[in-house]
Amino acid sequence: MSADTQETAEEIESRWDDLAATLAERFPKAAALMHEAKEDVLAFRHFPKDHWRKIWSTNLLERVNEEIKRRTRVVGIFPNDPAIIRLVGAVLLEQHEHWQLEGRRMFSAESMATIPELGDTPTLQAAGA
Structure with missing residues (x-):
């Protein structure tokens, strides 16, 4: 589907x-x-x-995950969990900066304005939220 x-x-x-x-x-x-x-x-x-x-x-997520895999393969063996966390954090920070500097947006400001308010979604109305 x-x-x-x-x-x-x-x-x-x-x-x-x-x-x-x-x-x-x-x-x-x-x-x-x-x-x-x-x-x-x-x-x-x-x-x-x-x-x-x-x-x-999920293309963007898959791309980031592939970059994390690539970088961890280069290192090979990590001495501890904090070392892995630092590397993954650095990859995510680098990706964030890349998107910020390029001004990349998944959606335009005009299309974002068409998104309904959270309370206007039918599921939340039915749930009494």
Whole structure:
């Protein structure tokens, strides 16, 4: 299931429910897990449709993880946990500075203005938040 192939948030939710129902008989634990995780996994549908692809994608996270793996392979063996934490922290800081200096933004200021307020999302309204 991909956010790109779906027309509306309702269709995405319906496909999720259909898949969970299909699994329920043979894999009741998986269906229960899907039911519990539904809101977390499908949270992107509460954002403007223009944002779905970027929210859905894990490309940025994968790129950072690959850089961390590359750097840890170069070091090989770490003397202790704080040494690992320093290296990973340095990689993350370097990535943050890179994004800040380039002025890279995932979303424009105009598209960010279309994001609903937290209290306006249907799930939070139903939960009484």
